[in-house]
Amino acid sequence: MTPRLGLAGRLALAGLLAFGALALGAALGLYAQDYAGAAGPELLSPGPGAWLGTDALGRDLLARAIQGARVSLAVGGGAALGIVALGGLLGALAGLRGGWTDRLLAGLTDAVAAVPPLVILLGAALLLAPGIDTAILAIALTQWSGVFRGVRAEALRLRASDYDRAALAMGAGIWHRLRWHLLPRLRPVLATALVLSFVHAVKVEALLAYFGASAQTLPSWGRLLAESGSELARGIWWPTAAASVPLALLVLCAQVLADRLGEGEPGG
Amino acid sequence: MRALLRRLLVAAATLALVSALVFVVVDALADRATLELGRGAAPEALAARRALLGLDRPYLIRLLEHVGSAMSFQLGESGHEPVTARLWRALAPTLAYALPGFALASVLALGGGFAAARRRGWLDRGLLGLATALMSTSSVILVVLGQHLLAHRLRLFPVLGWPLGGDPRGALVFVLLPALLWALIQLGPDLRHYRALFIRELAAPHVEGLRARGLSEARVARHLLRGALGPVLARVSARLPQLVLGSVVVEHLFNIPGVGALLLAALQRADLPLVQGVAIGLAAATIGGQALCDLLIWRLDPRSRAAREGR
Numbered sequence: 001m002t003p004r005l006g007l008a009g010r011l012a013l014a015g016l017l018a019f020g021a022l023a024l025g026a027a028l029g030l031y032a033q034d035y036a037g038a039a040g041p042e043l044l045s046p047g048p049g050a051w052l053g054t055d056a057l058g059r060d061l062l063a064r065a066i067q068g069a070r071v072s073l074a075v076g077g078g079a080a081l082g083i084v085a086l087g088g089l090l091g092a093l094a095g096l097r098g099g100w101t102d103r104l105l106a107g108l109t110d111a112v113a114a115v116p117p118l119v120i121l122l123g124a125a126l127l128l129a130p131g132i133d134t135a136i137l138a139i140a141l142t143q144w145s146g147v148f149r150g151v152r153a154e155a156l157r158l159r160a161s162d163y164d165r166a167a168l169a170m171g172a173g174i175w176h177r178l179r180w181h182l183l184p185r186l187r188p189v190l191a192t193a194l195v196l197s198f199v200h201a202v203k204v205e206a207l208l209a210y211f212g213a214s215a216q217t218l219p220s221w222g223r224l225l226a227e228s229g230s231e232l233a234r235g236i237w238w239p240t241a242a243a244s245v246p247l248a249l250l251v252l253c254a255q256v257l258a259d260r261l262g263e264g265e266p267g268g
Numbered sequence: 269m270r271a272l273l274r275r276l277l278v279a280a281a282t283l284a285l286v287s288a289l290v291f292v293v294v295d296a297l298a299d300r301a302t303l304e305l306g307r308g309a310a311p312e313a314l315a316a317r318r319a320l321l322g323l324d325r326p327y328l329i330r331l332l333e334h335v336g337s338a339m340s341f342q343l344g345e346s347g348h349e350p351v352t353a354r355l356w357r358a359l360a361p362t363l364a365y366a367l368p369g370f371a372l373a374s375v376l377a378l379g380g381g382f383a384a385a386r387r388r389g390w391l392d393r394g395l396l397g398l399a400t401a402l403m404s405t406s407s408v409i410l411v412v413l414g415q416h417l418l419a420h421r422l423r424l425f426p427v428l429g430w431p432l433g434g435d436p437r438g439a440l441v442f443v444l445l446p447a448l449l450w451a452l453i454q455l456g457p458d459l460r461h462y463r464a465l466f467i468r469e470l471a472a473p474h475v476e477g478l479r480a481r482g483l484s485e486a487r488v489a490r491h492l493l494r495g496a497l498g499p500v501l502a503r504v505s506a507r508l509p510q511l512v513l514g515s516v517v518v519e520h521l522f523n524i525p526g527v528g529a530l531l532l533a534a535l536q537r538a539d540l541p542l543v544q545g546v547a548i549g550l551a552a553a554t555i556g557g558q559a560l561c562d563l564l565i566w567r568l569d570p571r572s573r574a575a576r577e578g579r
Binding site (some may be wrong): 073109110112116119120206211225233240247248251255256 | 283286405406409412413420509531532537547550
């Protein structure tokens with residue numbers, strides 16, 4: 001059951017794939033490699049030579065923006081997988097087992113959700129060595145409560161169904177029920193959750209990077225935004241644009257895709 | 269009454285769990301003695317500092333002690349001052365802009381969501397597009413660009429500053445722009461949430477019944493809003509953690525001495541007691557607020573009481 005994406009959804013998917021290709025090429029070293037050294041005079045306005053201009057240290061902003069896509073996509077993708085895996089497994093366990101397992105896990109989720117996520121996020125990122133893996137870990141470990149609730153509700157609904165009772169009566173174990181009964185039911189929900197978690201993780205990464213708590217060697221969009229703040233007040237707009245336009249575009253693409261995927265669900 | 273007691277018990281248990289979690293996480297991530305003396309300190313000095321701080325006692329004892337003191341709201345000291353006092357002091361500036369911003373965003377989102385759900389058509393599409401655009405713009409971009417355009421360029425507001433006891437008119441001026449930006453950050457998701465909520469409520473059979481009896485649209489809307497009160501309160505309660513923390517970006521860029529700024533400063537100085545205190549204090553405020561919202565919903569919405577008793 002593939003959901004119909006429509007024109008907007010297909011465009012969004014194409015945009016995401018384009019971002020992916022751009023980041024992959026940069027990671028393989030095909031282009032945008034001179035992001036760290038000075039490529040020209042300082043604060044050069046956009047034009048031939050430096051298509052997006054240069055920043056206060058004379059570094060090429062196009063190369064830096066492309067390298068930023070690597071960070072955003074790596075953190076967004078990694079954290080989204082972590083969120084869905086963790087929230088999904090715990091939610092399935094709570095819903096399928098029920099009883100005390102359910103109560104304990106639901107309580108744990110409430111407790112995790114009650115701590116303002118930013119405290120843990122910034123805390124983990126600044127106290128540990130900040131970097132891409134720390135950002136992925138911190139986001140995945142704190143943001144799974146939404147997926148947990150959705151999967152748990154679905155698993156509880158499954159427990160009330162006749163075919164799950166039949167499977168239980170035939171002695172099916174929890175893994176069998178998870179694999180053959182819950183997972184097929186959850187597939188559309190998980191797809192939407194994956195894309196939504198990606199959106200969330202990319203935004204959180206930008207925030208972390210703004211406070212210097214994300215990737216250290218690679219430039220990321222949040223850090224570019226933080227660096228461009230003082231120039232913006234002087235009317236130099238291109239460093240800010242080079243960071244904010246791709247960030248907003250990436251999130252917009254993923255958001256539209258998530259909306260299209262979640263179209264059939266109630267409340268979506 | 270039993271429901272009230274039970275809800276309070278759940279809130280207390282959640283707070284205990286939160287403080288235990290915070291303790292475990294902080295203890296696993298960072299060693300206070302190393303942070304205070306630096307990484308290159310001699311092992312003997314580190315051991316002495318650990319003994320001074322009581323870090324050499326058994327893990328379980330320290331955990332229980334930590335949970336106990338958190339439950340009695342003794343969050344330790346930081347800089348020769350109780351953490352609670354610093355939190356209280358930081359809370360006022362945060363609430364000064366977050367509360368008006370929150371109210372503004374909620375009113376706009378409720379009104380917009382209701383109008384979009386009822387009219388559909390171009391108004392709906394326009395508001396939905398606006399919400400998606402706002403959601404796609406990272407809060408960092410919103411705040412940076414908002415401050416630049418509205419304060420630097422158009423000069424509608426002062427760029428930054430926080431009145432430390434100046435005249436009341438001046439205080440208001442400084443709060444306006446942060447509150448507006450705060451509202452913009454929150455507006456996108458809320459607009460979509462309330463639109464979906466009102467579409468569901470409008471499809472309910474009793475709305476059809478009211479219309480069939482010939483009630484005016486305004487009266488129907490009043491019935492509808494009362495019915496939607498529970499879910500709206502639930503949404504407000506889900507928003508509480510953000511309300512007390514404020515926006516770290518807003519406070520950073522506008523130089524507001526609020527909770528977010530306190531947290532950032534505590535992290536940069538690696539002030540563990542203050543970080544723990546902020547985490548637990550904010551969690552306590554959130555848990556308390558959520559319990560209050562739940563009780564309000566029970567009080568206002570008979571359906572939720574029936575659902576509870578039926579379980």
